[in-house]
Amino acid sequence: MHGSPIKHCRQCGSAVEQRIPDDGDTKPRAVCPACHTIHYINPLNVVGTIPVWGDKVLLCKRNIEPRKGKWTLPAGFMELGETTAEGAARETVEEAGAQFEMHALFSLINVARVGQVHLFYRATLLSPEFAPGTETQEAVLFDEADIPWDEIAFRTVKETLEQFFADRRAGHFGFHTLDI
Amino acid sequence: MHGSPIKHCRQCGSAVEQRIPDDGDTKPRAVCPACHTIHYINPLNVVGTIPVWGDKVLLCKRNIEPRKGKWTLPAGFMELGETTAEGAARETVEEAGAQFEMHALFSLINVARVGQVHLFYRATLLSPEFAPGTETQEAVLFDEADIPWDEIAFRTVKETLEQFFADRRAGHFGFHTLDI
Numbered sequence: 001m002h003g004s005p006i007k008h009c010r011q012c013g014s015a016v017e018q019r020i021p022d023d024g025d026t027k028p029r030a031v032c033p034a035c036h037t038i039h040y041i042n043p044l045n046v047v048g049t050i051p052v053w054g055d056k057v058l059l060c061k062r063n064i065e066p067r068k069g070k071w072t073l074p075a076g077f078m079e080l081g082e083t084t085a086e087g088a089a090r091e092t093v094e095e096a097g098a099q100f101e102m103h104a105l106f107s108l109i110n111v112a113r114v115g116q117v118h119l120f121y122r123a124t125l126l127s128p129e130f131a132p133g134t135e136t137q138e139a140v141l142f143d144e145a146d147i148p149w150d151e152i153a154f155r156t157v158k159e160t161l162e163q164f165f166a167d168r169r170a171g172h173f174g175f176h177t178l179d180i
Numbered sequence: 181m182h183g184s185p186i187k188h189c190r191q192c193g194s195a196v197e198q199r200i201p202d203d204g205d206t207k208p209r210a211v212c213p214a215c216h217t218i219h220y221i222n223p224l225n226v227v228g229t230i231p232v233w234g235d236k237v238l239l240c241k242r243n244i245e246p247r248k249g250k251w252t253l254p255a256g257f258m259e260l261g262e263t264t265a266e267g268a269a270r271e272t273v274e275e276a277g278a279q280f281e282m283h284a285l286f287s288l289i290n291v292a293r294v295g296q297v298h299l300f301y302r303a304t305l306l307s308p309e310f311a312p313g314t315e316t317q318e319a320v321l322f323d324e325a326d327i328p329w330d331e332i333a334f335r336t337v338k339e340t341l342e343q344f345f346a347d348r349r350a351g352h353f354g355f356h357t358l359d360i
Contacts, residue, residue, distance in 0.1 A: 006190045010219075013188035013195065024314055027259070039190075043258050044222050045297065078223050079207070083290035083359045084297060105288065105357055110263035117225065117264060134204050175355045177285055179263045 004041070006030035011037045043115040046156070047087040048075020050164050051100050053125040056141035057161065060095050062153055063137045070153035073120060073160065074098070074136075088121045096139040097131025100124060107163060109156045110179040118156040122164075122173060155180055184221070186210035191217045223295040226336070227267040228255020229303040230344050231280050236321035237341065238305065240275050242333055243317045250333035253300060253340065254278070268301045276319040277311025280304060287343060289336045290359040298336040302344075302353060335360055 009016055009032035016030040021038050030039040050073055051058040059071040074095040078087040085102055092098055103122040110117055130139040142148075144165050152158045159178055167173045189196055189212035196210040201218050210219040230253055231238040239251040254275040258267040265282055272278055283302040290297055310319040322328075324345050332338045339358055347353045 008188055008190055008193035010186045010188055010190060013193035015193070040257070041260050042222075042224050043260055043262075045225065077220070078297075080221050080223055080295045081292055082223075083292045084288070085290075085359075086292070108264070108285065108288070110265075112261055112263045112266070115260045117258075177265075179265075 004030050006039045006041070009035060009037050010039065011035050041115075043112075043117055045078040045084065045087070046075055046116055046118045047078045047084050047091060047121075048073050048118070048157075049088050049092045049100070049102070049121050049123040050106060050160065051092060051096065051098055051123045051125050053128050053141050056143055057147070057164070058096060058098060058125065058130070058139060058141055059147070060132060060135075060139050061137040062135070064135050067153035069137070071148050071151050071157075072153040073157050075118070075120070075157070084119050085121055088119065089123075092123065094133045095136045097133060098139070099126040099129075101126060104173070105175055106173065107156075107160045107176045107178065109159060109177070111156060112179065118154075118160075120156075120160045184210050186219045186221070189215060189217050190219065191215050221295075223292075223297055225258040225264065225267075226255055226296055226298045227258045227264050227271060227301075228253050228298070228337075229268050229272045229280070229282070229301050230286060230340065231272060231276065231278055231303045231305050233305040233308050233321050236323055237327070237344070238276060238278060238310070238319060238321055239327070240312060240315075240319050241317040242315070244315050247333035249317070249331075251328050251331050251337075252333040253337045255298070255300070255337070264299050265301055268299065269303075272303065274313045275316045277313060278319070279306040279309075281306060284353070285355060286353065287336075287340045287356045287358065289339060289357070291336060292359065298334075298340075300336075300340045 012035045014034040074092040076091040100123040107120045132139045192215045194214040254272040256271040280303040287300045312319045
């Protein structure tokens, strides 16, 4: 990340200074010279599901940038007031209009370069009918052999799908962490 | 969380409006009427370790609010540019001045009420010598029988310690998720 996205103080609107605060901190922050508010920028969690119907996995064709037209598991930014699993379920409803049962956390992937942590939960679809929202062009069930590997939107989705199929072949679903 | 901590636009300093953006969003956000920047507030990750020396676990007596004087596992807010494990290791250095080897992720606990996700990694201390930073009054190794259960600073620490000792008795360390 180059530069700070914070130019003005959220409390009073004054232009901020980029400096190390006087409270023992070691990193530069956006500090307000008027009201002394210190602004932190923290990593974001992206939460989603691996929705399964029989042998098939549900993928969504993105209708928004980035990676419009590419395929993804339903996922999005975790919101305030929800758990990681609740966020993953919400995104699955929003992006695929799917009905499903949630299972265990399957993958936690750090993408430190962009300040994100991606978490995917396994889920079992209760119906093969979908009602995708405006962020999705179409929601389609894929057999493993038909997954469009070269058209997957995000590397965390590709890694999660690969590990999911490997675990399924092995007959046991584990929990997997990865840094990319 | 009552009200928004965002009063002014980080881009231009104008007073923001609290409303649902026009981009298909469903939740009120701080929206700038001048430059149209939308401000999101997202959950924060707290990352830490369970540092072990033989049968003993390292706890830190907090020297800062909240819960000054109470005992905690070394932990703190994940920073931009680091992985969850790197953040947990950094906090362990900052708060305990410990030398250690990192192991697997042990617990992921949602605290949705305060918009946080707490993650604890197992770690093995390489020495029983510590050099606690300014945020810690003292760093002490405890046997399970001596853990000050009524003086633990945070419920996520208490839950993680209880599960850690249960797993150790069972002879196998798993990965645990919990919502509190």
